[in-house]
Amino acid sequence: xxxxxxxxxxxxxxxxxxxxxxxxxxxxxxxxxxxxxxxxxxxxxxxxxxxxxxxxxxxxxxxxxxxxxxxxxxxxxxxxxxxxxxxxxxxxxxxxxxxxxxxxxxxxxxxxxxxxxxxxxxxxxxxxxxxxxxxxxxxxxxxxxxxxxxxxxxxxxxxxxxxxxxxxxxxxxxxxxxxxxxxxxxxxxxxxxxxxxxxxxxxxxxxxxxxxxxxxxxxxxxxxxxxxxxxxxxxxxxxxxxxxxxxxxxxxxxxxxxxxxxxxxxxxxxxxxxxxxxxxxxxxxxxxxxxxxxxxxxxxxxxxxxxxxxxxxxxxxxxxxxxxxxxxxxxxxxxxxxxxxxxxxxxxxxxxxxxxxxxxxxxxxxxxxxxxxxxxxxxxxxxxxxxxxxxxxxxxxxxxxxxxxxxxxxxxxxxxxxxxxxxxxxxxxxxxxxxxxxxxxxxxxxxxxxxxxxxxxxxxxxxxxxxxxxxxxxxxxxxxxxxxxxxxxxxxxxxxxxxxxxxxxxxxxxxxxxxxxxxxxxxxxxxxxxxxxxxxxxxxxxxxxxxxxxxxxxxxxxx
Numbered sequence: 007x008x009x010x011x012x013x014x015x016x017x018x019x020x021x022x023x024x025x026x027x028x029x030x031x032x033x034x035x036x037x038x039x040x041x042x043x044x045x046x047x048x049x050x051x052x053x054x055x056x057x058x059x060x061x062x063x064x065x066x067x068x069x070x071x072x073x074x075x076x077x078x079x080x081x082x083x084x085x086x087x088x089x090x091x092x093x094x095x096x097x098x099x100x101x102x103x104x105x106x107x108x109x110x111x112x113x114x115x116x117x118x119x120x121x122x123x124x125x126x127x128x129x130x131x132x133x134x135x136x137x138x139x140x141x142x143x144x145x146x147x148x149x150x151x152x153x154x155x156x157x158x159x160x161x162x163x164x165x166x167x168x169x170x171x172x173x174x175x176x177x178x179x180x181x182x183x184x185x186x187x188x189x190x191x192x193x194x195x196x197x198x199x200x201x202x203x204x205x206x207x208x209x210x211x212x213x214x215x216x217x218x219x220x221x222x223x224x225x226x227x228x229x230x231x232x233x234x235x236x237x238x239x240x241x242x243x244x245x246x247x248x249x250x251x252x253x254x255x256x257x258x259x260x261x262x263x264x265x266x267x268x269x270x271x272x273x274x275x276x277x278x279x280x281x282x283x284x285x286x287x288x289x290x291x292x293x294x295x296x297x298x299x300x301x302x303x304x305x306x307x308x309x310x311x312x313x314x315x316x317x318x319x320x321x322x323x324x325x326x327x328x329x330x331x332x333x334x335x336x337x338x339x340x341x342x343x344x345x346x347x348x349x350x351x352x353x354x355x356x357x358x359x360x361x362x363x364x365x366x367x368x369x370x371x372x373x374x375x376x377x378x379x380x381x382x383x384x385x386x387x388x389x390x391x392x393x394x395x396x397x398x399x400x401x402x403x404x405x406x407x408x409x410x411x412x413x414x415x416x417x418x419x420x421x422x423x424x425x426x427x428x429x430x431x432x433x434x435x436x437x438x439x440x441x442x443x444x445x446x447x448x449x450x451x452x453x454x455x456x457x458x459x460x461x462x463x464x465x466x467x468x469x470x471x472x473x474x475x476x477x478x479x480x481x482x483x484x485x486x487x488x489x490x491x492x493x494x495x496x497x498x499x500x501x502x503x504x505x506x507x508x509x510x511x512x513x514x515x516x517x518x519x520x521x522x523x524x525x526x527x528x529x530x531x532x533x534x535x536x537x538x539x540x541x542x543x544x545x546x547x548x549x550x551x552x553x554x555x556x557x558x559x560x561x562x563x564x565x
Contacts, residue, residue, distance in 0.1 A: 030064075030307040037337040038062045038307075040554055041328055042344060043314045043354065044494070044533065046074025049344030050297040050308075051547030052532045052554070054105050057304035059551070059560035064336075065306065066328065068313040068494070071291070072298050074344065074533075075493050076542050078291025078427070082480030085434050086427035088290035089484065090493055092418050092436040093117075093386065095274025095283040096543035097293065098181060104564050105300040112296035114284040115423035116277055118142045122382035123246045124371035124470045129392050137371035138242045139382055142279065154240035165237045170280065172222050173273050175215035178207035180273070180538045180545050183553060186520040226266050230259040231394055233268075241393040248394050249414060252440060254540065258401035259394050270539065283386070285420040289427055293542060317341055317354045317529065325529035340528050340554050344547070347515040347535040348496035355526065365477040366433055367419070369470055377431070379422035387417040389470050400441055407447025409459050413439040415466060432479070439463050444486040444497050456483040502535035514539065522550035530554060 040056050042049045045067030056063040071077060075090035094114055102108070119141030130136065135153035139146075144163055152159035182205065190201055215222050225233055230251035234244040248259040251268035258264070276282040286292040298308055313331040320326045327337040343350040368374045372382055390396050390412050400410035421433040428434045442459065449455055460483050467474045486498020496502065502515075509515065514537045518525050521536035532550035534540035555562045 030302070030309055033334075034064050034066065034307065034309055034312065034336055036335075037327075038064050039338065039558055039560075040064075040340045040342060041066060041336055041338040042342045042532065043317065043328060043350075044068070044074065044344030045072035045294075045298075045308060045310065046344045046533060047076040047294045047297055047542055048533050048544060048547035048550075049074070049342065050294060050301055051101060051105070051544040052342050052344070052551040053306040053308070054297060054301035054304055055548060055551035055564070056554060056560070057301055057306035058104075059555045059562055061555065061558055061560045063301075063306045065301070065308045066312045066314050066330070066336075067308070067310045069492075070311050072308060072310060073291050073294030075489075075495065076290040076294045078289030081482045084429045085432070085480070086289050086291075087434060087482070088420065088436060089482070090489065090495075091290045091542050092420070092438065093283045094286050094290065094293060094542060095276050095281070096271075096541040097274075098543055098545050098548065099275055100181060100565065101297075101544040101548060105297060107293075107296040107300065110296040110299040110303070112292060113287040114276060115287060115420075116279070116282060116284045117384045117423070118282075119146075119381050119385050120283055121246060121388065122385035123242055123388040123391055124369045125242060125392055126389075126469050127370055128469075137369070137382070138246060139385065140246070141381075141385075142282065151240070151243055154242055155238070158238045158240050158243055161237050162243075166281075168218065168221060169269065169272055171214065171218050172225060172269055173280065175211050175218075175222060176269065177273065178211045178214075180543070181548065182207055183522060183549050184514075184520045184537050186523070224265075225269060227263055228265055229262050230264045230268055233265050234259075234394070242391075245391045245394045245397060246388050248397060249388055249391055249416060252397065252401070252414070253416070253438065256404065256441065256443075258398045260398050260401075270541065274541075274543075285418075285424050287424045287426055289420065289424075290542065297544070314354060316356075317343070317350075319526065322527070324527040339558060340530065342522075342530045342532045342550050342554060344531075344533040345494055346496040346502040346533065347531060349494055350529075350531060350535075351524075365431070366422075367417075367435070367467070367471040367474050367477075370472065371470070379419065379433075383419050383422040385418075387415075387419075389415040389417065390466055391415075397440075404441030404443045407443060407445070409442045409446065409462070410440065411462060412466060413441065413463060415439050415463060417467070437463060437467075442485050444490075451485040451487050456485060459483065459485070502533050502540060522546065522553050528557075 039061040040063045042053050042065045045065045049065055053063050053065045077089055078086050079089055081087045119139050121140040123138045125136050139150050148159045151162050185205055230248050234247055238244050250271040251259050251264040255267050272281050276284050314328045315331045316329040317325055318327045325341040329335050391414055397414050400412055400414050403410040416438040418436045419433055421428040464475045489495045489498040514521055515535045522530040530550045532547045536546040538545050
């Protein structure tokens with residue numbers, strides 16, 4: 007989602023600065039084959055596939071811009087911010103190809119190195135290394151890790167090889183809906199054979215995981231700390247890796263099952279490189295913008311500033327359209343909801359983080375050499391992450407209803423590679439921090455509270471990069487209630503729901519039917535609350551579109 011720099015406020019237009027022609031003008035029609043509620047990246051993916059399949063499709067977005075959490079907006083004049091999501095990797099390669107996203111303007115700056123953990127001066131002992139930097143080069147990783155532990159340096163490539171096997175096992179599941187076991191159990195033998203033939207990817211997954219089944223089961227169920235303790239002894243390495251196990255989840259590395267969240271964050275691929283991450287040029291809104299362009303080119307219609315107030319049903323309880331906030335009604339054969347399951351069922355079906363603008367941070371661990379970004383500035387920079395216990399302490403604050411006094415911080419500086427998002431000599435800095443509970447024990451998330459939390463985060467960064475606070479020229483603070491209010495993320499959860507084992511695959515989002523289907527006939531969910539879950543991956547949108555095409559008899563010409 008990109009804010010129009012001229013601030014033109016035209017209702018029911020698609021506004022984003024990278025798209026100049028072919029906008030959906032006027033107002034939506036009275037009826038469509040499919041109405042997609044919400045213009046997040048998954049909803050746009052669904053619309054693009056549906057339109058390519060020949061179905062009359064529209065996307066209705068509440069905000070003035072599309073993209074949901076994958077947006078770019080000019081919060082401070084001259085600076086373009088990715089307000090919620092901030093790096094790209096998980097978007098499925100098939101979607102890149104099918105929707106021709108490169109043709110539609112998506113350009114991604116690959117990051118290498120990709121991870122940087124400076125060691126705070128007060129935690130250093132004489133002769134200790136001052137930082138840990140990891141990237142795509144196995145040889146360089148080995149040299150970096152050996153500064154802390156020769157044993158860990160030898161084990162790291164083996165650890166990555168095992169994770170790669172796990173990813174290969176899970177990967178086939180990401181592009182297909184989960185099997186509806188209730189339907190399967192009632193099917194005849196002939197029907198069961200047909201269902202199994204349509205799900206041969208499960209055999210591929212089973213064949214891959216078979217030789218490592220025990221280790222895979224342990225990763226899926228054990229605390230991340232147990233897994234990492236088995237492989238490594240150096241705390242900076244373990245804590246750096248552990249951050250992936252709790253991003254976007256109110257859990258700590260000590261929580262059983264947190265290993266799956268870690269695995270989820272290494273499933274991505276960029277430019278054919280497994281596990282690589284990058285910055286989309288123009289911010290994360292450029293991803294949504296390219297998908298929207300693809301959808302529009304295929305014939306979909308996209309309307310912003312068009313809020314859906316209610317999903318309607320007929321006398322049989324089948325979804326059959328929507329009512330907009332202005333009272334107008336649109337009929338449809340199918341409804342796809344890109345809203346969270348909570349909003350979909352408990353609102354529409356009824357009668358966090360800091361984002362400052364800064365100059366280039368100067369880390370004590372690796373001082374700047376001139377004004378140009380150094381390799382570590384391109385990474386995800388981890389702070390308050392030298393030891394796993396630091397993350398657990400931050401988590402305990404949240405358990406007790408307080409925001410963390412020493413929060414886990416992930417900093418990215420996309421302007422280190424993408425020069426289009428900030429004025430010359432200045433930078434955009436994005437901070438994802440944990441933990442900040444939705445409900446605080448003795449206070450609320452008012453402006454005073456947000457300012458206090460921002461200062462705690464900034465003070466933490468100041469310990470690693472003195473001068474950071476004084477370089478800030480503007481900021482935005484988005485605690486969980488604001489993420490819910492602005493982006494429709496229930497509870498401020500960026501994944502539309504927990505990524506815990508009890509809410510994956512057959513039970514995402516509930517045990518009552520398998521997504522993208524819902525208990526309401528003709529209503530599908532296509533957002534991150536559906537299988538396979540959150541992140542800017544597009545898979546829930548693609549799976550829902552495939553199911554919709556099957557139901558309506560369109561032409562699905564994609565693998």
